[in-house]
Amino acid sequence: MPELPEVEVTRRGLLPHVVGRRIVDVTVRHRGLRWPVDPELEARLAGRVVGRIERRGKYLLLECVDPAAAEPAGWLLVHLGMTGTLRVHEDAPAPGIHDHLDLVLAGNGGDIVLRFRDPRRFGAIIWSTLSEAMLPGHPLLRGLGIEPFDPHFDGAWLHRHTRGRTAAIKTVLLAGDIVVGVGNIYASESLFRAGIRPTTPAGRLGPARCDRLALAVRETLAQAIERGGSTLRDFVGSDGSSGYFQLDCFVYDRAGQPCRVCGTPVRQIVQGQRSTFYCPHCQR
Numbered sequence: 292m293p294e295l296p297e298v299e300v301t302r303r304g305l306l307p308h309v310v311g312r313r314i315v316d317v318t319v320r321h322r323g324l325r326w327p328v329d330p331e332l333e334a335r336l337a338g339r340v341v342g343r344i345e346r347r348g349k350y351l352l353l354e355c356v357d358p359a360a361a362e363p364a365g366w367l368l369v370h371l372g373m374t375g376t377l378r379v380h381e382d383a384p385a386p387g388i389h390d391h392l393d394l395v396l397a398g399n400g401g402d403i404v405l406r407f408r409d410p411r412r413f414g415a416i417i418w419s420t421l422s423e424a425m426l427p428g429h430p431l432l433r434g435l436g437i438e439p440f441d442p443h444f445d446g447a448w449l450h451r452h453t454r455g456r457t458a459a460i461k462t463v464l465l466a467g468d469i470v471v472g473v474g475n476i477y478a479s480e481s482l483f484r485a486g487i488r489p490t491t492p493a494g495r496l497g498p499a500r501c502d503r504l505a506l507a508v509r510e511t512l513a514q515a516i517e518r519g520g521s522t523l524r525d526f527v528g529s530d531g532s533s534g535y536f537q538l539d540c541f542v543y544d545r546a547g548q549p550c551r552v553c554g555t556p557v558r559q560i561v562q563g564q565r566s567t568f569y570c571p572h573c574q575r
Contacts, residue, residue, distance in 0.1 A: 293371040295349060295439070295472025296515035301377055302346050303516075308379045309405060312396035313340050314355070321391040325372060325415045328392070335365065335418055341396065348435045348471035351377065352426070365420045368431065369407065372414030380404040392416055436469045439508050444470055446502030453493040453501070460496060460504075461489035462563050473508055477515060479543045479568045481507040488574040489567045490560070514539065542568040 293301075317336045322328040329335065342354035342364060353367040369377060383404035386393065392407040407416065421429055436452075437444045452469045453460070461482060464473040473481060482489050484507035487500055496504070518539060541551050546559035546568060555572040 293349065293373075293375065294474030294477060295346075296477070296512055298346055298349050298351060298371060299516050300519055301371070302344050302351055305344055305351075305377065305379065305405070308403060309341050309353075309396060310344060311340065312398040312403070314338065314394055315397045315402070316393075316395035318393040318395075319391070319416075320386065320393075321412070323412060324391065324409065325370070325413050326417065328416050329418045332416070332418055336367070336394070339365070347427075347432050348438075348467065350432065354423075364423075365418060366426060368415065368417040368419060368429070370415040370417075370431075372409055372411065374411045375407065375409035375414035378406050378408065380406055434468060435471045436467055437471070439470050439472055439512055444505060444509075446498060446505045449505045450496065450498050450501040453496060456493035458493060459490045459562060460487060460493040461567055463493040464508075465563065465565065470508065472512060475565050475567075476540070476543045477508070477511050480540055481511045483541045483570060483574060484511060486574055489562065489569050542570055544568065 314336050315338075317333040319328055319332060322330070336355060338359070339355040339357050342356045343352075344354070345352040349370060351369040351371075353369065354364050355367055356364045371377065381401070381403050383393070383406065386406070387408070389410040390406055390408050391412070394405040396403050396405060407414070415431075417431065419426065419429055427433060437448065449469065453463060456463055458466075461478050463469060464478040464481070465475065467473075479489065481504065485500065485503040487496070487504060542557050544566075545557045547556050549555065550557055550570040550573060553570065553572045555570055557568055558571055560567050560569075
């Protein structure tokens with residue numbers, strides 16, 4: 292499933308190709324995604340110009356401005372779900388059965404196609420006319436935790452928001468209500484870097500361990516973005532390239548293999564129906 296690093300890699304890849312271009316054609320081939328695609332989406336988007344591309348958690352937010360009208364900008368919220376990709380094509384191939392949305396964008400260098408592909412159809416394409424100030428209150432965004440690169444996210448934040456939480460820290464990280472974007476791979480890797488066993492109740496972490504974990508979360512996610520995200524099955528960036536962070540993993544998907552630090556065999560357990568990997572020596 293694309294997590295925060297993969298979504299951020301996609302956002303950065305789209306910026307030089309999409310921002311400032313005018314939407315001249317919209318084709319929706321399948322409206323039955325996680326939520327039904329707006330039946331009027333084609334009319335709402337036609338003629339608009341892509342302003343900014345932001346990210347909130349795992350949602351891409353495309354600002355769509357109507358340069359010929361005084362009405363406020365709308366926002367296209369895109370979630371990649373479990374198998375979604377958003378790719379730029381200068382010479383688009385014929386659409387396949389899993390290619391659900393095409394935006395044809397005009398620019399000085401000629402038209403390009405921005406194509407949403409999602410084999411399992413757990414992704415989402417949502418149109419919103421909320422103002423920028425009101426957008427954080429959108430039902431899909433308002434319950435999200437702080438961004439991991441927000442200056443306010445640190446050990447003190449993590450310590451304060453885990454008080455009274457009896458669930459395992461790995462499970463709490465995945466919930467996304469304290470901090471967003473720490474998906475399954477990155478939770479295992481962050482906890483390893485912080486030297487914290489994933490089954491530890493979140494409320495038992497003291498200030499020092501929270502400091503280490505907050506730093507590990509930021510460092511892990513930053514490295515993943517630099518490496519183009521993780522490609523385990525379906526994810527590719529906006530240009531079709533794979534991510535390589537999985538090659539750097541200390542513990543994820545390395546059950547039975549020696550820990551890269553101490554040599555102890557990495558263990559695998561299941562938490563909340565998700566696989567967790569850890570080193571029993573480094574994460575006592």
